[in-house]
Amino acid sequence: MTNLHLKPGWKISTLDEVATEISNRTDNPSKSGFERFVGLEHFDSCELKIRRWGSTSDLISAMKLFSKGDTLFARRNAYLRRASKVEFDGVCSGDAIVLREKSKYLVEGFLPLLMNTDAFWEYALANAAGSMSKRVNVKSLMKYQFPLPPKDEQRGIADILWAADESVESRLCVLDSIGSAWQSLIDNIVPDQSAVPGARIGRLDDLCEMQNGRPFPSSNYSDTGFKLLRPGNLAPNGRLIWPQGATVFLDSKFASENWDWIIQPGDVVINLTAQSLEDGFMGRVCLATAGDESLLNQRLGRFIVKSGTEREYLFRILQTSRFRRVVESHCEGSKVRHTYFRHFAALPVALLSQEEQQRVIKAGRDIDNAKESANQAVDKARSLIATLREHLLGGDT
Numbered sequence: 001m002t003n004l005h006l007k008p009g010w011k012i013s014t015l016d017e018v019a020t021e022i023s024n025r026t027d028n029p030s031k032s033g034f035e036r037f038v039g040l041e042h043f044d045s046c047e048l049k050i051r052r053w054g055s056t057s058d059l060i061s062a063m064k065l066f067s068k069g070d071t072l073f074a075r076r077n078a079y080l081r082r083a084s085k086v087e088f089d090g091v092c093s094g095d096a097i098v099l100r101e102k103s104k105y106l107v108e109g110f111l112p113l114l115m116n117t118d119a120f121w122e123y124a125l126a127n128a129a130g131s132m133s134k135r136v137n138v139k140s141l142m143k144y145q146f147p148l149p150p151k152d153e154q155r156g157i158a159d160i161l162w163a164a165d166e167s168v169e170s171r172l173c174v175l176d177s178i179g180s181a182w183q184s185l186i187d188n189i190v191p192d193q194s195a196v197p198g199a200r201i202g203r204l205d206d207l208c209e210m211q212n213g214r215p216f217p218s219s220n221y222s223d224t225g226f227k228l229l230r231p232g233n234l235a236p237n238g239r240l241i242w243p244q245g246a247t248v249f250l251d252s253k254f255a256s257e258n259w260d261w262i263i264q265p266g267d268v269v270i271n272l273t274a275q276s277l278e279d280g281f282m283g284r285v286c287l288a289t290a291g292d293e294s295l296l297n298q299r300l301g302r303f304i305v306k307s308g309t310e311r312e313y314l315f316r317i318l319q320t321s322r323f324r325r326v327v328e329s330h331c332e333g334s335k336v337r338h339t340y341f342r343h344f345a346a347l348p349v350a351l352l353s354q355e356e357q358q359r360v361i362k363a364g365r366d367i368d369n370a371k372e373s374a375n376q377a378v379d380k381a382r383s384l385i386a387t388l389r390e391h392l393l394g395g396d397t
Contacts, residue, residue, distance in 0.1 A: 005396055009150040016142035018105040018114075022070065022098040029059035029091045036090035037063065041281070043074050043082035046382065048112050048165050050084045051172070056091055063091035066098045071111045073097040075136045077232070078124040079245025083115040097138055107154045113161055114146055117393050125245060134245075147394070157392045164385045171378045178374050182367055183321060189363040190316045191350040204317070205345040207309045210270075213296040214261055216250055225249035227294035229263055231271045234284045234300075237375075238319060238368075240269075240292045254295060261296045263288050268303045268315045269296070273338050282337055283327030283344075285318040287311075301341065313357035316364045317349055 006012070026032040034056055042052040050072065056063075066072060067089050074082035076095045092098065101111045114120065123144050128134035149157065216228055228248050235241045255262060263269060267288040274282035296302055303318075305311050317323060323344065330343035352360070 006147055007149070007396070009153070010147050012145055013105070013148040014142065015099075015114075015144045015146075018102055018148065019071075019099045019111055019142075020102060021138050021142065022064075022066065022100050024065040025062050026065055026091060027062045029056040029061075029063045032056065032063075032065075032091060034065070034090045036088055038066075038072060038086065038090060038092040038096065040074050040076065040082070040093055040095055041275075043072070043080070043084060045080045045082060046116065046386070047082075047084055048116060048162070049169075050086045051169075053088075053090065059091070062094070064094060064096065064098055066090060066092055067100070069101070069108065071099045071101075071115060073099060073115065073136075073141065075138075075141070076133055077246065078121065078128050078134065078136055079243055081116070081121050083112060083120075085109065085112040095135070097136075097141060105148070105151075107151055107158055109158050109162055110154050113158060113389065113393065116389065117146070118390060119146065120144060147396070149393075160392065161385070161389055164388065168378065168381050168385065171381060175374050175378055178371055182371050185367045186316065186319050186364065187321055189360055189367070190320050191352070191360075200351040202349055202351045203345060204347040204349055205341075206306070206351065207317075207349060208303045208305045208314055210301045210303055210341040211261075211296070212272075213298045213300040213302075214258070215298040216254060216295060220250055220254070221248040222251065223249060225251050226255040227292075228297050229269065229292075229294040229300060230297050231273070231281070231299055233294075234269065234271050234281075234286045236280065236284065237371075238286050238315070240286050240288055240294075242292075250295060258295060263292060263294045263296055263302065265290050265292060266311050268305075268311055268318065270301045270303070270318070271299070272301055272340070273299045273336060275336055280324065282331055283318075283324060283339055285315060287315045308354065310354060310357045310361060312361045312364070313352070316360055317347075319364075323347060 026034075029037065036053040037056045037059060038050055038053050042050060042054065044051065066086055068087055069085070071083060071085050072092055074080065074095060075097050099111060101108065124136050124141070127140040128136050213229075221228070226249060227242065228250050229240065230248070232246050233240050233242060265288050269286055269288065271281060271284045303311070303314055305314055326344045326347050327339050331337045331339040
């Protein structure tokens, strides 16, 4: 930071100079007078605004309070890049840090822009501590240094970047509509027990069994070696992801000693535990593809298909809203929910011929391709905005 050749009028500042941590809490969120609750599951990576929330009606634990205009920073798993402005009053998880701009130094809406630069996230990752789930503490966060423009330039930068964000938001609304249509299409192409005249009807366990993952010692986690599949590697789009910071490895000896727990391309895996049912994490299923070879960790399951069943057909069954309703209505636990194969083994399914299964598989791929094209358009817009943000906030001449 000291080697920067700052633009005229810019200066090096720290987060604690321009923002204040708000630590107000409520012991009884359901009676706090606030209706909206923001948990970590309601953040969207790299988004400037909180666009989703839950209800306080069922909350029993103490929560933090925030006000309209505050910025919430998800201090757990900083690699997910979650720091977003809220446009309403409410309560949030204790794993969120609530920051409020000091109007003396920042124009309204400038803080979340500062906290979504590459430099900020590099700092957050470098200062996260812990083993299983790294967290950034407030003291470290507030020491972050960055180039700060004078307020008249801040206003111009904020106007440009927030206008660009609004354009992305309009695209996201379209994408949400596509997502709703996608679920409807998946439900329609995968026949239920009454949709195929003359089809044989069976149960899910007529098509498959399930292998549970096994525990691997966290003390042996490494930055290199053989990948370990964990719940965080299951993405909402039905694919496995391996982002930096969320991917751990084990020595290759674990793979040779546990070869029958190695995930291969074409395998269908499921998440068996979650703290919330709101984001579809419980029972999330993914289809492994090339490059996803990994060891199956505990809290996950792999479906072992029986003769005559195509794995991708099974995958589509597990993507239906019918399957999700069964999973969410039968899982166990209070604070942490768990599901087991016995909870959904009796799901009624159509026992299709392999030719009919192939038709379902092709239709599913076509639907996914259409959705992916829309996603790519949004990602391209985000990438352009991120480049613009880095240019405007860099501070270097």
